[in-house]
Amino acid sequence: MSFEQFLFYFFSVVLVGAAVAMITVRNPVHAALFLVLAFFTSAAHWIMLEAEFLGILLVLVYVGAVMVLFLFVVMMLDINVARVREGFVRLLPVGLVVAVGMMVVMAMVVGARVFQVESPGRADGDYSNTKAIGELLYTEYVYPFEIAAVILLVAIIAAITLTLRRRPDSLYMDPAEQIKVQRKDRVRLIKMEAEKK
Structure with missing residues (x-):
């Protein structure tokens, strides 16, 4: 068994274990941390497949942004x-x-x-997997990519619409009313007698 095969099996076992632990653990914070471990081992698989861009992107986007958001939400909610x-x-x-x-x-x-599919030739030093992904994404898979973008846009608008409700007890400011205000509405000058000692 070569060292590369050993790394593959090691990361695969850790990935499956983290996924099973994420589903079965009872604490939501621990589940989110096991999901972070699963993302890291998936990124290691991508890097072993010589898709370094996808591996680094998985770590930056999912571990760096999405999981931090998940952890904040889980910690702020009062989950029974x-x-x-x-x-x-x-x-x-x-x-x-x-x-x-x-x-x-x-x-x-x-x-x-x-x-x-046959692996693309990497004999020349000019090969870039980022360039290959970009060319494939914006030529052959441009319509699925645009459909995914529209679906994400609709999801964002739906999330904003669902959470943006007017509540009678919430405090908010109307910018038009702020612009119309004058000095006499806000400041009142009072004449007072000077105090004598």
Whole structure:
């Protein structure tokens, strides 16, 4: 067994263990930290596949931004852990069926002819996987890329719409009213007699 194969199996075992621990652990903060570990090991797989750009992007975007956001949300919410524990055993059969179905679909997709592609030649020193990803993304897969961008835009607008509600007890300022204000509305001069000692 070569050192590269050893690293692959090591990162694969850590990745599967982190994914299982993320699902089964009861503390939401620990689950988020196990997800960070899964992202790091996935990035190591990308780097071993000589897709350094995707590996670094996975660490920067998901670990650096998304997981920090998840941790802030999880820590700020008052999650009732007892209620979360109640449904675990009851929903375990459904989760196992979904997990087996996903594994079957993944095996069918990975075994398809689409993924049996020859590795691009890297003999020349001018090869850049970032350039290759960009050319492929903006030529052959430009429509799925634009559809994904529109779906994300709709999701952002929907999230803003769902959370932006007018509450009667919330304090807010109207900029038009602020602009119309004059000095006499805000400042009042009072004449007072000077105090004598």
